Amino acid sequence: MMREIKTAVITGATGMIGTALAQCLCDKGITVAACVRPGSEKAARLLESDKLYKLAVDLDDLGEEETFDKLSRAIGRADAFFHLGWAGTFGETRDNMFLQNQNIRCVLDAVRLAKRLGCQVFVGAGSQAEYGRVMEGVRLAADTPTFPENGYGIAKLAAGQMSRIYCRELGICHIWMRILSIYGPWDTEKTMVMSAIHTLLKGDTPAFSKGEQLWDYLYVKDAARALYLVSVSGKDGSVYPLGSGQVNQLKSYIMQIRDAVEPSAKVKIGELSYYPGQVMYLCANISELTKDTGFLPKYTFEEGIRETVAWKRSIMQREKGAQKTAQK
Numbered sequence: 020m021m022r023e024i025k026t027a028v029i030t031g032a033t034g035m036i037g038t039a040l041a042q043c044l045c046d047k048g049i050t051v052a053a054c055v056r057p058g059s060e061k062a063a064r065l066l067e068s069d070k071l072y073k074l075a076v077d078l079d080d081l082g083e084e085e086t087f088d089k090l091s092r093a094i095g096r097a098d099a100f101f102h103l104g105w106a107g108t109f110g111e112t113r114d115n116m117f118l119q120n121q122n123i124r125c126v127l128d129a130v131r132l133a134k135r136l137g138c139q140v141f142v143g144a145g146s147q148a149e150y151g152r153v154m155e156g157v158r159l160a161a162d163t164p165t166f167p168e169n170g171y172g173i174a175k176l177a178a179g180q181m182s183r184i185y186c187r188e189l190g191i192c193h194i195w196m197r198i199l200s201i202y203g204p205w206d207t208e209k210t211m212v213m214s215a216i217h218t219l220l221k222g223d224t225p226a227f228s229k230g231e232q233l234w235d236y237l238y239v240k241d242a243a244r245a246l247y248l249v250s251v252s253g254k255d256g257s258v259y260p261l262g263s264g265q266v267n268q269l270k271s272y273i274m275q276i277r278d279a280v281e282p283s284a285k286v287k288i289g290e291l292s293y294y295p296g297q298v299m300y301l302c303a304n305i306s307e308l309t310k311d312t313g314f315l316p317k318y319t320f321e322e323g324i325r326e327t328v329a330w331k332r333s334i335m336q337r338e339k340g341a342q343k344t345a346q347k
Contacts, residue, residue, distance in 0.1 A: 024049055024098045024139075025050065026050045026096065028090060029101045030104035031102070032073075033064050040242075041065055041066075043247055045070040050094055052074055053065055056075070057076075081129050082124075082128035098138060100132070104129075107122065114169050119171060126143060130186055134191055140253070143182055143196065145175050145195045147301060148172030151168045153301075159197065159262075193256055195257070199261060200236045203323060211269070215277075224284070227288055227291060228292065231269070232298065232299050233299065236263060237262050237316060238316070238318040240317075244317075245261055248313065249308070274286070276328075
């Protein structure tokens with residue numbers, strides 16, 4: 020059954036995926052209410068559009084009457100709710116159990132808000148962390164056993180399961196996307212891809228592990244399109260791992276990044292040790308996603324990296340220009 024999506028709400032709209040999703044939806048003529056943290060400078064990332072409303076909404080306030088009133092005044096009712104917002108996604112915050120528990124409550128508040136706004140479908144952002152580590156060759160699917168190893172993964176798993184039950188009670192279609200490694204514009208500097216690009220563009224030499232990991236990378240524009248497609252034709256109650264469905268050695272990705280920046284640049288492979296508990300194999304089984312929605316990636320890694328490098332280069336040149344102006 021196809022759902023007609025004319026209006027949508029996005030939390031976490033200033034993140035890498037949220038920014039791309041907002042653009043994707045606006046390009047399709049969908050009116051978007053983009054929820055951004057009050058006072059966030061990142062709101063400027065969202066391109067201006069007569070289809071886009073930037074609304075100052077904190078995740079902790081999704082259950083407040085004021086939030087419902089603000090969204091209602093902006094867009095009236097909504098057809099789809101994309102909940103991408105999450106606090107504590109990197110480093111030690113992943114094991115801040117009180118913060119992760121708060122995230123679960125925010126997801127449930129988002130479901131209730133979606134119901135009040137009249138949404139047909141709730142799309143939640145899960146994570147590969149819900150699975151923990153898997154044996155090499157095991158492609159992640161909805162029925163792959165889940166053994167999360169940190170608070171972040173545990174909370175994502177609980178949030179997906181609890182919000183599914185709550186959506187069923189409220190009569191809303193529920194879809195949970197277990198997102199693997201996404202890259203692209205507005206990616207955080209903490210990831211391998213963006214840190215490598217940034218270091219190379221500065222003219223420095225990045226250092227890596229042996230790069231023997233077999234990983235699955237998906238360009239953010241493809242990820243945004245997948246999220247849109249599941250909102251339209253994803254099956255109620257489904258869990259869809261989101262990746263490209265293909266793996267390559269990490270050192271191959273590194274060399275493609277190097278070539279996109281400067282083919283003659285040096286990189287240090289094998290300089291660093293693997294992290295404790297390093298995930299060595301990560302690949303999404305996207306067969307159900309493809310069957311239900313028709314999704315297949317349009318970008319190769321090389322194509323996505325070229326766009327990402329061009330974007331990052333322009334950002335760094337702009338920042339450098341601003342610094343020179345400020346020094347005059």
